[in-house]
């Protein structure tokens with residue numbers, strides 16, 4: 363009964379499966395994906411279908427899912443030829459779009475934009491803060507704020523309050539860091555509990571770095587897999 367949190371898998375189906383194998387993921391466990399499961403990598407739809415089929419998966423929308431939905435909604439406004447709509451949605455995914463069916467397209471539409479427990483918050487890009495760094499109610503935030511935020515990743519933005527914020531969206535390498543998960547420890551804390559952290563930046567930039575990681579909530583242990591080059 364463990365919970366693993368990941369973000370920005372970006373169509374890396376094989377790496378994701380290897381990571382789940384590495385952690386010994388079972389049906390009793392929970393996986394939380396903080397968005398951007400699709401695009402960049404070649405197996406977007408295959409990965410989305412796998413995630414949608416998993417028991418105990420909490421899946422959030424990122425900006426890539428949101429952009430897909432905006433395209434979907436624009437097509438639906440333009441035509442009532444639903445066969446054409448599905449073909450265009452399939453073409454949105456240049457590598458494995460033929461796997462896209464209506465059921466999967468509609469699953470994207472049902473994705474929430476955040477997930478909250480008493481100990482942590484999961485979101486794609488960032489949470490809105492007041493001037494003192496307190497987290498504002500997420501229910502009042504727009505999807506755009508939650509999936510496109512460009513400020514929250516900055517190392518000096520440290521949310522106050524008891525919960526840890528898990529997020530992705532920007533590869534940690536873009537901040538000049540290693541392609542690893544970056545945990546922001548609170549002063550005087552040991553780091554073996556998620557509430558010991560202000561925030562945890564999950565995006566290892568797999569498309570460029572070849573590294574995909576996740577964090578286990580119960581002990582804050584990180585797990586990684588790396589693409590093997592031929």
Ligand SMILES: [Mn+2]
Pocket residue numbers: 398424425426486530531532
């Ligand atoms: Mn993103």
